[in-house]
Amino acid sequence: MSHNLLNLAVAAKDFQALRVLKKVRFGIDSGEIVSLVGPSGCGKSTLLRIIAGLDTSYQGEVRIRDKPPHLHSRDVGLIFQEPRLLPWLTVAENVAFDVGRKGRNDPHVTRLLAEVGLSDFARAYPKQLSGGMAQRVAIARGLFTQPSLLLLDEPFSAVDAFTRRRLQDLLLSVAGHHGTTLLLVTHDVDEAVYLSDRVIVLADRPGRITGQVMVGAERPRDRRNPQLAKREAEVLTLLNDGTNQFFDLSYDLAAAPPRWPATRLSSLDFAI
Amino acid sequence: MSQVGSPASAVMVPARRFDRRALIRRSEGLLLPSILVITWEAVVRAGLVSAHQLPPPTELMTTLVELAGNGMLVEHIAISSLRVLIGFLIGAGLAIAVGATVGLSRRAEALLDPTFQALRAIPSLAWVPLLLLWLGIDEAPKIVLIAIGAFFPVYLNFVAGIQNVDRKLVEVGGIYGLTGWRLIARIFLPAALPNLFTGLRTGLSLSWMFLVAAELIAASRGLGYLLTDGRETGRADLVIVAIIVLALLGKTSDSLLRWLEDRLLDWRDVVDSRSS
Numbered sequence: 001m002s003h004n005l006l007n008l009a010v011a012a013k014d015f016q017a018l019r020v021l022k023k024v025r026f027g028i029d030s031g032e033i034v035s036l037v038g039p040s041g042c043g044k045s046t047l048l049r050i051i052a053g054l055d056t057s058y059q060g061e062v063r064i065r066d067k068p069p070h071l072h073s074r075d076v077g078l079i080f081q082e083p084r085l086l087p088w089l090t091v092a093e094n095v096a097f098d099v100g101r102k103g104r105n106d107p108h109v110t111r112l113l114a115e116v117g118l119s120d121f122a123r124a125y126p127k128q129l130s131g132g133m134a135q136r137v138a139i140a141r142g143l144f145t146q147p148s149l150l151l152l153d154e155p156f157s158a159v160d161a162f163t164r165r166r167l168q169d170l171l172l173s174v175a176g177h178h179g180t181t182l183l184l185v186t187h188d189v190d191e192a193v194y195l196s197d198r199v200i201v202l203a204d205r206p207g208r209i210t211g212q213v214m215v216g217a218e219r220p221r222d223r224r225n226p227q228l229a230k231r232e233a234e235v236l237t238l239l240n241d242g243t244n245q246f247f248d249l250s251y252d253l254a255a256a257p258p259r260w261p262a263t264r265l266s267s268l269d270f271a272i
Numbered sequence: 273m274s275q276v277g278s279p280a281s282a283v284m285v286p287a288r289r290f291d292r293r294a295l296i297r298r299s300e301g302l303l304l305p306s307i308l309v310i311t312w313e314a315v316v317r318a319g320l321v322s323a324h325q326l327p328p329p330t331e332l333m334t335t336l337v338e339l340a341g342n343g344m345l346v347e348h349i350a351i352s353s354l355r356v357l358i359g360f361l362i363g364a365g366l367a368i369a370v371g372a373t374v375g376l377s378r379r380a381e382a383l384l385d386p387t388f389q390a391l392r393a394i395p396s397l398a399w400v401p402l403l404l405l406w407l408g409i410d411e412a413p414k415i416v417l418i419a420i421g422a423f424f425p426v427y428l429n430f431v432a433g434i435q436n437v438d439r440k441l442v443e444v445g446g447i448y449g450l451t452g453w454r455l456i457a458r459i460f461l462p463a464a465l466p467n468l469f470t471g472l473r474t475g476l477s478l479s480w481m482f483l484v485a486a487e488l489i490a491a492s493r494g495l496g497y498l499l500t501d502g503r504e505t506g507r508a509d510l511v512i513v514a515i516i517v518l519a520l521l522g523k524t525s526d527s528l529l530r531w532l533e534d535r536l537l538d539w540r541d542v543v544d545s546r547s548s
Binding site (some may be wrong): 052054071072078080082084086087088089097098100125126127 | 444465537538
């Protein structure tokens with residue numbers, strides 16, 4: 001099955017002796033929103049780095065619009081877990097980083113900053129921004145090059161729950177407006193289902209695909225939509241190998257002594 | 273990540289009250305020197321210390337006016353400042369070039385850094401006899417000595433600045449296809465700028481120190497010469513005037529660098545220690 005934007009088939013990827021990815025194969029069509037969900041260490045960030053061209057030592061074949069991934073690709077943008085703004089550049093200069101300082105008055109920058117609601121902060125330095133605002137700047141920077149595929153590596157994990165919801169909606173509307181395809185790595189099942197058309201679930205040791213869930217709910221979505229909850233349950237099932245994986249520690253606790261044995265000072269032998 | 277609230281709170285303070293406070297804070301610093309000067313004058317006038325050993329402030333003013341009047345002071349200041357400027361520019365310039373090479377290339381670090389660390393261990397004044405032997409007593413040894421003084425602080429701070437650049441920011445540069453010189457100019461240098469300025473300011477103050485050393489040893493003009501002249505002719509007033517002028521010059525040049533630093537580095541997210 002061939003997809004028109006991204007085709008990825010990583011046979012193996014090793015970090016020294018450790019195999020982090022094994023036979024991972026998926027594709028993305030233009031206009032899709034896809035999430036990769038999995039426990040930490042399942043290699044989902046590594047997959048993004050491979051697609052972004054940051055990591056080139058793997059076995060397999062990756063094609064973005066029929067070309068291998070490379071850095072500074074017109075087709076791919078990357079947003080990190082932290083905003084990673086350059087502190088010595090203003091907000092506008094950060095957004096226009098791709099073209100250098102001369103880009104700060106680019107009408108495209110003005111438009112993007114308006115879209116992420118930061119028009120008044122074009123000349124501010126990153127130190128003057130809150131975490132959520134900084135991540136909005138990072139989104140604007142990611143979209144500045146007008147990539148067909150925007151990669152996001154746990155982009156909202158460092159902000160509070162309310163800011164996260166606002167950023168999710170902002171991402172959907174901005175990406176929709178630009179017709180950008182999104183590939184998102186997250187460990188938040190709720191986030192993955194709410195944002196995506198398709199959720200790919202990975203397992204760890206070594207990282208491999210255990211299945212995928214088509215979300216299919218109408219957009220714009222209502223977070224209370226029971227269909228989303230159902231899809232979340234499916235994702236959770238895939239994550240937990242079809243079991244109710246509750247980590248029951250009560251047996252261990254019962255086996256342990258109820259409390260630390262009390263110690264009397266007089267019972268201790270001091271070597272004085 | 274917390275929001276930085278200090279710029280907003282500074283704006284909230286009414287401007288007039290803020291100004292008056294700032295004025296009071298500035299004048300507070302003048303209190304102690306004023307008391308010292310008055311006591312100094314009083315002690316000498318009362319005959320507790322001989323005016324020959326410790327000329328009173330009024331006499332220093334006379335000397336200063338006299339020196340300024342016949343143009344000697346301007347000449348001494350000009351020649352000393354020029355020596356510092358040239359020496360500092362050479363030393364700092366070389367330090368920036370070598371520092372960038374060592375900071376950016378492991379190979380260069382392995383090759384060069386041990387040598388510079390060893391050279392740094394030499395107390396810089398120990399170079400004086402050698403410089404005099406090699407370069408005579410002209411301008412050259414003075415400039416070289418000042419350049420040596422300026423070199424090491426700039427070099428050490430710049431290398432540290434480059435080596436401590438956040439790997440994550442370098443990766444951002446990589447994503448945007450920056451390599452080689454463009455990566456250096458757009459990521460490494462701006463990120464290392466705060467350290468570079470620390471080095472430059474330390475280097476400049478050391479330059480003034482080495483200027484005095486150089487001029488004390490062999491010079492016929494300059495503020496160091498004025499110090500020697502004052503000692504040889506038994507005129508403490510000349511010595512003290514030279515010391516005061518040196519202090520003023522050192523402070524002025526440092527303020528210039530500081531002004532430049534504040535302008536270039538206002539993006540830094542640091543606690544403004546001067547705000548309270």
